[in-house]
Amino acid sequence: MIRNRNTTANIIIPSIIILVILFSTIIITTAEGNTKKTSGELILNDKKNSWTIMIYLDGDNDLCKYAMQKMDEIKEINLKNGINVIVLLDEKGENNTHCYIFGENKEGEVQINNICNSWKNEVNMGNPSTLLSFVSYSMINYPAKNYLLEMWGHGYGQKGMCNDETSYDRLTIPEIASALTKAKEERNSEIDILVLTACYMGDTKCIQELGNTSKYIIGSTDEMPASGLPYTVIFDYLIEKPYVSPKNFCDEIVEAYNSHYHFSNKYMLSMWDAGVIQN
Numbered sequence: 001m002i003r004n005r006n007t008t009a010n011i012i013i014p015s016i017i018i019l020v021i022l023f024s025t026i027i028i029t030t031a032e033g034n035t036k037k038t039s040g041e042l043i044l045n046d047k048k049n050s051w052t053i054m055i056y057l058d059g060d061n062d063l064c065k066y067a068m069q070k071m072d073e074i075k076e077i078n079l080k081n082g083i084n085v086i087v088l089l090d091e092k093g094e095n096n097t098h099c100y101i102f103g104e105n106k107e108g109e110v111q112i113n114n115i116c117n118s119w120k121n122e123v124n125m126g127n128p129s130t131l132l133s134f135v136s137y138s139m140i141n142y143p144a145k146n147y148l149l150e151m152w153g154h155g156y157g158q159k160g161m162c163n164d165e166t167s168y169d170r171l172t173i174p175e176i177a178s179a180l181t182k183a184k185e186e187r188n189s190e191i192d193i194l195v196l197t198a199c200y201m202g203d204t205k206c207i208q209e210l211g212n213t214s215k216y217i218i219g220s221t222d223e224m225p226a227s228g229l230p231y232t233v234i235f236d237y238l239i240e241k242p243y244v245s246p247k248n249f250c251d252e253i254v255e256a257y258n259s260h261y262h263f264s265n266k267y268m269l270s271m272w273d274a275g276v277i278q279n
Contacts, residue, residue, distance in 0.1 A: 049144035050082035050242035054135060057089045058125040058153030058162040064092035066226040070152065071100070073231040080104045081242035083235075084142045088115075088123075088134045094166055095121040103142075125153070125162050126169030128179040135183040135191070146246055148193040149214070151176070152228060155198025158205055162198070173209050180213035190215065192246035195253065199223045202270055211277035216250045222267050229253065230260040247273075 055074070059067025067089060074085060084103035090096070097119075099112045112119045115137040123130050135149060151171075153162040160172040184190050194214035196202070202219035210217060233256045238249065250271045257269040 049084055049142060051084070051146050051148065051238060052138055052142045052144040053083065053085045054138045054147065054149045055085065055087045056125070056131060056134060056149065056151045056153075056162070057087055058151075058164065060090040060092050060125055060164045060166050061154060062092075063153060063226055066228070067091070067152070070228060070231070074100075074102060075107075077102070077231065077235045077239075079235070079239065081239055082144070083238060083242060084144070086134075086138045086142060088112075088125075088130075090123060090125045090164065090166075092165065097121060097123045101142075122166065124164050124167035124169050126164040126167055126171050128171060128175035131171065131176065132179040132183055135180065136186060139183065139187045139189055143189075145243070146192045146249075147189070148195065148249075149180075149191050150195040150197055150229070152197040155196065155201040155224070157200035157203040161196065161201055173206050177210055177213055180210075184213070192216065193218065193250055193253075195219070195229070197224060197228045202272075207272050208277055211272075211274045213274075215246055215274050217272045217274065217277075218250060218253060218269060219272075220267065220269050224267070224269075225261060230256050233260065 055070075057067050057070060068091070071087065071089060074087065077085075079085060079102055082104070084101070084106075087098075087100045087102070089098045089100065091098075097112055099110050099115060101108065101110055112121070112123065116123075116133040119133075131151075139147065151162060155161040156163075156170070158173060160170045160175070162171045164170065180191060180194070191214040194210065194217045196206075196217065196219035198219075200221065200223070202221040207217055207219065234253055237252050237256070238244065244252075254269045254271050257263075261267065263269075
């Protein structure tokens with residue numbers, strides 16, 4: 001009888017140890033899978049956000065005061081329902097580039113070297129690596145069901161956009177296409193909507209060359225007012241309908257813009273379906 005008890009104990013005890021080890025491993029693996037460490041911070045990576053809005057705000061030129069007005073508009077929006085807004089703002093002059101994060105329970109400025117270790121207090125908004133770093137950072141740290149990238153600044157049609165006076169540089173169309181294509185490949189995630197808030201960027205050749213960078217593109221074939229998109233109307237709509245489809249959100253952005261400025265023909269904002277462009 002004693003021998004049988006020992007035999008039973010010898011079987012039960014190792015089994016319990018194995019179960020404890022397996023259970024602990026599952027917990028650790030699950031925790032590691034739901035987090036990503038970047039720039040010294042532990043950030044949740046759970047894909048539960050509805051939209052991540054990335055705003056590439058180039059005010060390093062005579063549009064600086066309008067860029068600051070856009071920032072004021074964003075700060076007034078009460079974001080919720082899994083919507084995050086990340087803004088890269090470059091003001092006119094040197095040493096005044098900023099990155100801001102807005103969302104539910106989060107708001108404020110972050111150090112721009114969190115985006116790229118080599119960045120100091122000034123970046124070149126006309127350099128494609130700046131655009132790539134910003135988009136990649138936003139997608140890694142604020143994963144979402146859908147992504148929108150707005151590129152705001154001076155536009156010159158086929159000659160490019162986002163003039164950076166401090167760096168004497170400007171993004172060309174091929175540079176934009178290359179940066180956004182790399183971001184898509186590296187992150188294995190596509191931008192749903194690309195909004196070009198700049199004059200003449202709805203040029204046919206521009207749209208065709210940018211066709212592979214996102215599912216939908218919004219732009220104007222003519223001039224655009226420096227006051228840009230009516231953020232309050234657009235974000236109120238998105239907050240109310242956080243899981244709206246990218247196509248329907250595009251329709252709302254175009255309609256809100258054209259109604260806000262009472263445009264009917266000239267200066268209107270338009271939307272292009274990338275699938276149609278490529279075919």
